[in-house]
Amino acid sequence: MSDYRILNTRAPRVDAFDKVTGKAKYTDDLSMPEMLFGAILHSPQAHARIVKVDTTEAKKLPGVKAVITSEDTEGIAFGVSPARYDEQIFASERVRYVGDEIAAVAAVTPEIARQALDLIKVEFEELPSVLDAHLAMDDEAEQLHERYKNNIVQQVHWDFGDVEAAQKEADVIRTDELTSKMQDAAFLEPQSALATYDQGYLTMYSSTQAPHYIQRTLAMALSLPLHKVRVVKPAVGGGFGPKAACSSMELATCLLAMKTGKPVKITFDREQVFLHSRARHQFFHKMTTGVRKDGTICFLEHEALLDGGAYCSFGIATVYYAGSLLGGPYRLENMKYDGYRVVTNKPACGAQRGHGAVIARACFEIQLDRIAEELNMDPVELRLKNVREAGETTCNELYLSSFGMKEALEAVRDSAAWKNKRDDQPDGKGIGAACGFFVSGAGYPIYYSKTPHCTVVTKLNEVGGGVIVESGAADIGQGSDTMLAMITAEVLGIPLSDVRVMSGDSDLAVDLGAYSSRTTLMTGTAAKEAAESVKAQILEVIADKTGASIDDLDVIDGEVINSKGDLNIEELRHDFRMEHRGFRGIVKSGNLTFNEAARVAFIDKGSIVGTGKYSPPKLGGSFKGAAVGTSPAFGCSAQIAEVDVNLDTGEVTVEKITGAHDCGFAINRTQVEGQMQGSMMMGMGEALMEEIKYDECGRVINANLAEYKIPTSLDMPPLESIIIESHEPNGPFGAKEVGEGGIMPTIPAILNAIYDATGVRINELPVTPERIRTALRKAGKVNK
């Protein structure tokens, strides 16, 4: 058991009641007087020149208040990485995917807005579309953007250590490939935005993961002073990455509000969620790995091609992550990486849980199993032989300040009875293991800046007792508000119910947002600092008033305690009681309460505010792209999956997943397990079901949650979640990430188990029953 009273417990989430009772307000629940409804016209063509956009008829429709096109946007370019601003609010000359935005309408009802869209006439001149990432790089291929030669947005060429020399040392060298499909993040809440423009101030309510980035993009694209743009994040029903970037829809909502002077709301339907996408790229990985007979990994040569759809979005970071995060968790001193991120005429891809690294990890972990088989070695043993420990630095200069990889792998091995099950399984049953590695917060913001990554302002309630934590952090369902409340309550020694968290509002504080698994480590550190400051300010006054030494004072369970004996509080208490005539429940005896102390401190000093910030130390090497993959800490995880494969139909039943994750220290044990389980569920879907399907014209044919399949609760097997705590020195109370790292081992663990069950290797995700049957047939394992 820990010494903490609040941390490391299973305290209920601070938003649980509102979420469960339906009281929580999401963006689409918001309404304002005179609010207009917006709608967006999407391109029906994958690739075409826009000859003419005629909005005359649409503007005439009664109830329509504004129709806007690229003519209203002054050719503004925006995007995610400032070096690749390749998006426009509305396409002006060409559309680049089925779904590209062409115009937007604001009207008095959603129906009229949609009707107006039908009245907008667009004349296209069709262009050849590029739907295949490999063909996109051909010299003859149609070029989507002038700036991207051969349709390549970004390439990476890294060579760490000495791969050539290492090749000579290797006894076994294998080359393997893995291909995935574009995915959808399948969050429950479709994107929604509501904008108001009043006396030069723009306020945007949006279902975003990153209010700060949205604020910056809006100010830049709409030429508004940054301080006059406020972005507020109401309750958000999941993000997983695609909600981290500012979208055309958000910008269009603002433009319509500015143009009409009325509040305007736009909410995507599910099809639009799929068209807008910004979810997981399609990856093509090829890896060559060499090991010595004893299992020591000598080198990795890695080629990756990423199909990112029509625009860059987070693509630069994605292609860097795909290479850099193979630097851990194993001792791999020689690593070569050649990565390419291309554009094609499909919905743009961006970041999704495990950004860039998930499929690369899957490919590598599957390959390790194949190598283990060639070496006749237990795959868990092979991994244990190579895992790094705390204090080591990877070949690409990632420093592992804490690292419970070995503990995690041993924990799942033992808990899942790996040895027995591995040796002794009937045909069709299989068990597989894999590890994972992920950042605990990106070391650098997405735009060049020395800004703190977050600030927290904690204010003592002036009337005495209770604090308000003000933060820009985005709780998108992962529970960061609860984390902030728990840290604050722990530091101040007060009950959780006395802490109120206000967050997700760019007016409150700066926070880069909910991505790269950064919030607990970074915003948690800032919250701790802010609370410590508040506490010090209060105790200073109490020390002064009572004559005690501040070093002897502490707040425990809501009471001020003097470790050196009694406190002289008579006079303080007298004043407090006099102030509260008629109030009930005022303490008469015993220790000075936090409420009393807070009031005394306020009377003495005025408002008591503590602030905290987090700025990472300088991280990473000096090679090109070294910034991506750097982090103040790294999480790691191991999982074992057990499957039952029906060899006749190819159906896979995942029977159990045992996972262990090193989160440094569990601020809230239930939430850590929740993130682990959510990751396993998402990974399972990606391994077995999830795939965006296109027709030959580049249209998504399964743009709904009926035909884009994710696991339901009935598909989920028992999940065992083992928490490993390695006490991260750079995290608050030793905490680091659990949000994304947990997805890393799931896909390869399941695929390795499927191989164990079937004896066939499948190099294409998702591993559907059909692909299993095809592989079995190829291997001559199908009678008939």
Added chain:
Amino acid sequence: MIQFEYGCPGSLMETTSILRNNPEAVLLAGGTDILVRIKQGMIQPAMLVDIKSITELHGISSIEQNGLRIGALTTLTELVENDLIRNRCPVLSAAALSMACVQVRNRATIGGNVANASPAADTVPPLMAFDAELEIFADEDIKRVPIGEFFTAPGETVLQENEILTAILIPDTARKAHYIKHTLREAMDIAGVGVCVSRKTQGAPDPRVVLGAVAPTPIRVPAAEQFLSEGKIEEACAAAVDAARPIDDVRASASYRKDVIYPLVKRASYAVFAR
């Protein structure tokens, strides 16, 4: 705003007269098929005629010796929970339980599932495997149509514009049956292939082999039934594969559908013929 007229007749007679006067009208039961299609813009009916207030269409009762009369408005949840169904025709409960999710099952009706005439409709293979008959109200009269003669094409049936499906009759439930719905996931999924095999519990087995989602309508496979009655399971499976005419769609390829018919018919046959 999608607009249509809404009628809520209280009797079958009233319904047919509304239908006669409004050729564009469409019947509305649970609405879980029709409303989805309206919202997707696939159909724009001028009028929806809600039949839920017609009492004759509700209720599950025993007929003849061990037969069942299942009112067209019986919900899938009722099929799952009703004791008469569970005792006499458990395969229908199982098929209903495999459908959609709790919320949809609470609204969706068996009549709607049959009348909608999807090749993948889950209640149909079990009903065909029990030689069900459909009770239809037509021209102020009631007629009976064997379910095997009801479907003509995807979404098409022999039902005329002013006819109403009133009930599904299973004259004899003395059969053992097994339905397999082949899907990628455990809930909220439409059959890629559906297989139902049944046999009489007494006397000669007189088996039925019904396939769903592999032809324009659910189909019986007489050749497979013949083999099964001779105890030739492998041959029956092969005959079922031969009879199937699946297509490629977003859920599965035609070749994969063909591929799994064999093992599924085999599994269903063993389940039914095992002692």
